[in-house]
Amino acid sequence: MALIEVQNVTKIFGPNPKKALARYRDGLSKEALLAETGHTLGLADVNLSIKEGEIFVVMGLSGSGKSTLIRHFNRLIEPTDGKILVHGEDVLTKSGRQLERFRRTTMSMVFQRFGLMPHRTVIENVAYGLSIRGVSKSQRIEQAERWVKAVGLSGYENQYPTQLSGGMQQRVGLARALATDAEILLMDEAFSALDPLIRSQMQDQLIELQAELGKTIVFITHDLDEALRIGDHIAILKDGRLSQVGTPPEILLKPADDYVAEFVRDVNRARVLTVNTVMKPPKARLTHDNLQAALEEMRRVGKSYGYVVDNERYRGVASQERIEAALTDGGADLYSVAVEGPTVSADAALEVALPAALESDYPLPVVNDEGALMGVVSSREMSTLLTPPNAANGDEPTKAEHAKADNRAAV
């Protein structure tokens, strides 16, 4: 079972949401609901399941309901209908006291505009969650110190938030959320207020921290590039409804509807997609140190080259010409015929793999850390994948769109 289950969560804003809910259930659209009852449909039957230890990104434009959704997790906002289960327990049945305990120990939060207490120093801000919990002063300062260090703010403990830059303030916000040792981290547009450079640094730091701590992170953003960069799964929200939930390649390669398709069109695919999305098994896998057998295998699959593997270890590419030459010369074995050449790893981005693949005469071998051959990847397959869907449909993007795409690639 997933760590967090969101089941049919619906939120209607207005004076009498229960009544409006009945109208919505009768099939009234969002616009009609607003026009006839004056109620705003914030979220409409959202279902999510978030696994332990993953970074789950909720992506949507402003007004899509993403900030409303994340506030349902710790009940800063009460849903009109639906359930939210954490560890199989319904958050909505918790009493005031239980809810306070839940917020203190299980879920912590990072805010878009940081939400730091301006009258407290950095260290006091980081220790805030612990002070709420009643941890003694010396103990909470000691614990907070560790997290100040973890986010790289050592030396700033006694500064006030106003004395720090935006990026540093958000690190304080992150440290404050981590200091409570909550297993779930809610991040509401946490990096949106930061400069692009600082933002990507923070993204890296978050990925690093997550790998180290194994937290479950629910991350809200309006930036698809950010979602694709850090998300294990991405949910795309539009007008309070889920458009699609999937892994970054699924979102990019199989957009569920026009809305998602339009979003992903401008994405720099070469940066997001990795080699393993296009990797194929090698046609000719030469496992025996026998030149004749190798030649026969290559003829059988109709290729003029083969990938030499010795006990799962990749040894190089052997071409038909070189094997034939070796056969006429006699004496040489397959391993000495094979040419090592460039390789790529499966999780390399296409923008890294593509130049090497274009230089190579053969599909590039994909090799893992142990040196085993995982598959091959050709420049042709990569470029097919990199072509945005509209260009593939035949209508050429205009020059302006090209320029835009180039600009994005440069960012």
Added chain:
Amino acid sequence: MDDENQPSFLERLSDNFNDWLFLNGEPGDIIGDSTNDFLNWLVAKYGDFFEMISNAILGPLIVIEDILTDSPPLAIIAAVALLAYLVSRRWQLAAGMAAGLWFIGSLELWSPAMQTVAIMIVAVVISIVIGIPMGVITARSSRARAIVSPILDLMQTIPSFVYLIPALMLFGLGKVPAILATVIYATPPLIRLTDLGIRYVDAEVVEASRAFGATRWQMLTGVQIPLAMPSIMQGINQTMMMALAMVVIGSMIGARGVGETVLIGLQRNDPGTGFVGGIAIVILAIVFDRISQAAGNRVQKHRTVAH
């Protein structure tokens, strides 16, 4: 001749009509009589209770007044200068405050001024004890605000003499009714500014505190009141200034103090005495204002959210 004094038929008709229109003035009689009845009943039935309140206020007042009047003036001047320095870290302010107090002494108004200060301190403390919690309540509940707001309007607009008369009946002549009248007049700005300050605390900071599982009390004491402090300090400053404005009126019901000097000037047709008393009141106002403003500015440091 007689005809001239006799109202004409038309005039009589008009008078009769007006009497009829205004119900022969009955409502005024009813309100006035029933107020008197109510107060007489209150004094008869709850006289002990009001005496208890009176003593509760008088006790601390006498202690403070004794301390202020019995201490050597130089000690008081030094203490005020030190306080001014501590809240502002500026020796110029400390020197200015000391000079002001010295001047009051040189006007031969030292002990009346100390009496006035004692009344001020008690009145302001009562205003704070009532005003800040009321401000917190109105900030948290729009309904409470809807109820309290017109009452505050009333407290500020109703002439103080109107509630001085019943206060006199209930508490007798002296300092206690003066303090109560001062509290009624001076508390509304503190309630309003506390309310405003808390409502204007950055919503995201309050939300953050909620998200970390703070109780309402933890939120109030750890976030809302500290961040509303500049506004609350402004409210306390306003309360002090308005309390000083009541000094002369308070002296009319036997509160003594520097207000009495002004009153004597009025009664004896002696503008000089009145002016001297006025100078002393203004100096006290400046001392209270500067010191509380400096304290407010000190609190203001780091209290605004940076983006």
